Amino acid sequence: MLTGEPSAFWLVVSVIQTFVLIPGLVYFFGKGAYCGWICSCGALAETLGDDYRTLAPHGERAKRWEHLGQGVLLVIFVLTLGWGLTHWTPAGSWFRTATFGGLSLPVAVEHLRHWYELVIDVGFAGTISLGVYFFYSGRIWCRYGCPLAALMHIYARFTRYRIFADKPKCISCNICTRVCHMGIDVMGYASQGRPMDDVECVRCAACVTSCPMDVLSFGMTGKEHPHDPASRLYQLRRGASVPGSAVTGSQL
Numbered sequence: 107m108l109t110g111e112p113s114a115f116w117l118v119v120s121v122i123q124t125f126v127l128i129p130g131l132v133y134f135f136g137k138g139a140y141c142g143w144i145c146s147c148g149a150l151a152e153t154l155g156d157d158y159r160t161l162a163p164h165g166e167r168a169k170r171w172e173h174l175g176q177g178v179l180l181v182i183f184v185l186t187l188g189w190g191l192t193h194w195t196p197a198g199s200w201f202r203t204a205t206f207g208g209l210s211l212p213v214a215v216e217h218l219r220h221w222y223e224l225v226i227d228v229g230f231a232g233t234i235s236l237g238v239y240f241f242y243s244g245r246i247w248c249r250y251g252c253p254l255a256a257l258m259h260i261y262a263r264f265t266r267y268r269i270f271a272d273k274p275k276c277i278s279c280n281i282c283t284r285v286c287h288m289g290i291d292v293m294g295y296a297s298q299g300r301p302m303d304d305v306e307c308v309r310c311a312a313c314v315t316s317c318p319m320d321v322l323s324f325g326m327t328g329k330e331h332p333h334d335p336a337s338r339l340y341q342l343r344r345g346a347s348v349p350g351s352a353v354t355g356s357q358l
């Protein structure tokens with residue numbers, strides 16, 4: 107809830123959490139470190155919606171709609187900035203006296219806040235997202251509406267966390283894609299041996315544990331994971347000569 111007189115303690119905590127702790131978590135463990143281990147919305151989604159995870163929308167159109175979260179993030183960014191400028195600048199400053207659409211700027215920001223709470227908080231997060239648990243899986247809010255997830259998608263561009271695949275063992279059964287409630291085509295990555303780097307992944311591990319061939323595993327790039335195509339170990343196992351190494355694939 108936005109307030110004109112926030113507690114300094116919680117202001118500092120929220121800034122450190124948003125811009126230091128969460129980016130660090132996402133960098134080392136992927137976005138799922140927050141969405142899967144900490145977030146209460148995620149806990150509710152995994153508890154109530156888990157039985158319906160195979161109903162999650164898949165495909166290109168469903169993936170395109172995920173950009174909606176960036177729109178919600180933009181709105182909350184504008185709202186927070188507007189709220190700060192209309193409450194924390196000196197009385198008589200431009201931000202307190204300017205008008206917008208016939209309303210003073212502070213009143214316009216107040217209207218925007220009410221609409222945000224009604225449409226996004228109550229309508230989308232609180233009502234629609236819970237209602238569709240049983241038709242489209244539990245993670246609809248996480249995929250399409252959550253502004254914190256949208257921010258973490260930016261952080262996740264820099265993470266080294268991946269799901270690696272032992273490609274030769276994959277039988278293209280599609281089970282991993284089917285159980286993914288974030289609509290990720292896990293099989294598409296696995297069958298090509300590509301490390302799965304989709305920022306939507308909440309690290310629920312359903313794909314890893316459901317795979318009948320034990321193909322998938324969590325890991326990080328740069329850590330010599332045996333199924334990371336960029337690792338020296340992977341290349342040596344496939345018989346390629348690796349610059350700077352005296353060992354050849356045939357010796358492994």
Ligand code: SF4
Pocket residue numbers: 271275276277278279280281282283292293296297316317318319320321322
């Ligand atoms: S569940 Fe395993 S074997 Fe089946 S497609 Fe996915 S990675 Fe391949």
Ligand code: SF4
Pocket residue numbers: 269285286287288289290292302306307308309310311312313314
């Ligand atoms: S099923 Fe796999 S790819 Fe999908 S969210 Fe869970 S861990 Fe990530």
